[in-house]
Amino acid sequence: MIDNSTTAASTTVRSAEAxxxxxxxxxxxxxxxxxxxxxxxxxxxxxxxxxxxLVRVHSECLTGEAFGSEKCECGPQLDAALDLINEHGGVVIYMRGQEGRGIGLLNKLRAYALQEQGLDTLDANLALGLPADARNYRAAAAILDDLGVHEVRLLTNNTDKVHQLESLGVTVAEQVPLVVGVGPNNEAYLETKRARMGHIIDDALLHPQS
Structure with a gap:
């Protein structure tokens, strides 16, 4: 769990709009x-x-969003979230600098190499001497506060994200699952998220052919 004892409200400033x-x-x-x-x-x-x-707090993923990598579900999640807020209203907070759950692009590729040797996504990070998830959401909470949004229906499978935002004063009235982009190249990755990282992913969605 990331320490959220300090707030980013005073250091996160709206700078442009279009x-x-x-x-x-x-x-x-x-x-x-x-x-x-x-x-x-x-x-x-x-x-x-x-x-x-309706809110999605989405971490930047160059490999999944720009190149269509099938090792994760980040690109399809971003697409689905944008479609949902376009239909129902809401906000996607796009958090830059959080590649690879906060370990950065180079370390993400190093972790991928370890996964090719048999480690799962969590143990690969730990083998590199890195946290399983290095992200914090102080800036996201500050952005929501600036927008006047204090109670949300959060588009996420990640219960830690819910807990962190709530610790920062955001009321999560509902956790709305966003299980998309499941395929043979990321089933093990998603299973690790569910089994070891507390993500809420329905088995029928994770294993649609079973």
Missing amino acids: TVPTVHGTFRFLAYHDAEAGTDHLAIVAGELGERA
């Missing part, structure tokens, strides 16, 4: 600079953000 048409719909893109981490994040907003807004 309307952007995309293949998923037309959204407001709000850029935030996180001075503490030296990183820029995006809030991608559709419609009005009322009570219990």
Whole structure:
């Protein structure tokens, strides 16, 4: 569990805003600079953000989103989240600098190499002397606060993400599963998330042919 004892509210500042048409719909893109981490994040907003807004806090994944890697489900999750907020209203908070659950692109590829030797996604990180999940969500909570969103329906399978956001003052009224992009190249990865990292993934969705 990441220490959330300090807040990023005073160091995460809205810095730019524009309307952007995309293949998923037309959204407001709000850029935030996180001075503490030296990183820029995006809030991608559709419609009005009322009570219990639909929210996805999404970690940047270059391999999955730009190159369509099938070792994870990140690209399909981002696509599905954007489609959902375009339909129902809400916000996707796109967290940059969180590649590979926060270990960075180079270490992510090193972990992939260890997975090819038989380690699962959690043990590969640990074998590199890295945490299983190095992310924190202080900046995401600060962005939600800036948007006036304090109670959310959170699009995530990750219960740790729920607990971290709640520890930062965000009320998670509902955890909405987002199980998409399952295939033969990431079933073991997703099974490790479920069995060892507390992710909520229905067995029928993880093993649709069984």
